[in-house]
Amino acid sequence: SQQGEEDPQALSIQEGENATMNCSYKTSINNLQWYRQNSGRGLVHLILIRSNEREKHSGRLRVTLDTSKKSSSLLITASRAADTASYFCATDASAGGTSYGKLTFGQGTILTVHP
Amino acid sequence: EAGVAQSPRYKIIEKRQSVAFWCNPISGHATLYWYQQILGQGPKLLIQFQNNGVVDDSQLPKDRFSAERLKGVDSTLKIQPAKLEDSAVYLCASSTQAYQGANVLTFGAGSRLTVL
Numbered sequence: 001s002q003q004g005e006e007d008p009q010a011l012s013i014q015e016g017e018n019a020t021m022n023c024s025y026k027t028s029i030n031n032l033q034w035y036r037q038n039s040g041r042g043l044v045h046l047i048l049i050r051s052n053e054r055e056k057h058s059g060r061l062r063v064t065l066d067t068s069k070k071s072s073s074l075l076i077t078a079s080r081a082a083d084t085a086s087y088f089c090a091t092d093a094s095a096g097g098t099s100y101g102k103l104t105f106g107q108g109t110i111l112t113v114h115p
Numbered sequence: 116e117a118g119v120a121q122s123p124r125y126k127i128i129e130k131r132q133s134v135a136f137w138c139n140p141i142s143g144h145a146t147l148y149w150y151q152q153i154l155g156q157g158p159k160l161l162i163q164f165q166n167n168g169v170v171d172d173s174q175l176p177k178d179r180f181s182a183e184r185l186k187g188v189d190s191t192l193k194i195q196p197a198k199l200e201d202s203a204v205y206l207c208a209s210s211t212q213a214y215q216g217a218n219v220l221t222f223g224a225g226s227r228l229t230v231l
Contacts, residue, residue: 030217031217033219035220041224041225042119042206042208042222042223042224042225043158043206043208043220043222044222045219045220045221048217048219050217088157088158090220092217092218102148102160102163102170102171103148103160103218103220104160105150105157105158105159106157107156107157108156108157
């Protein structure tokens, strides 16, 4: 079953604009990760945020996590045409501080960045 | 480092035929996953191995799907007999808990199956 639900399902923006994608989940988590998938390719890990963290940054990416609302958001700043891809959140519901569990993926957000 | 290798990249079969997919994970990665991704959906875990033992196969349709990981390295996923609804991309991923104790997955390019 899918743990995460992403919103919006599709997002179309112009180059230079910011893109925000949201993810909601149902159970308690150890960490939440975001992955990117270019058309016809495998997924690539972007960023991980632990349940005791509220915000993480990596380059043009900013991730927030609100465990009380069971939600996360991914912000891509100053988007580029090369950012066009599908973006998935994935939750690890392992108990304790070390992750042994499976990652459960959401349905994804399709981002299109127009030059 | 070399990535996760999968083959074949594409396969077209008739329903009720059988098919096998192969995966070679990143060297040293103890955990190996097979995910099924139907068009327009997120990946769904089929089976997770830790070395050569099964950790989770709760969503594997065991009447038609089987998977093995010999010697804790390469893995094969087999479907026999295939149904139309098995048309999907089969993604193999591997991981190590070197990311500060968390499982971060490295995916292969996937094997696209079309069942006619």
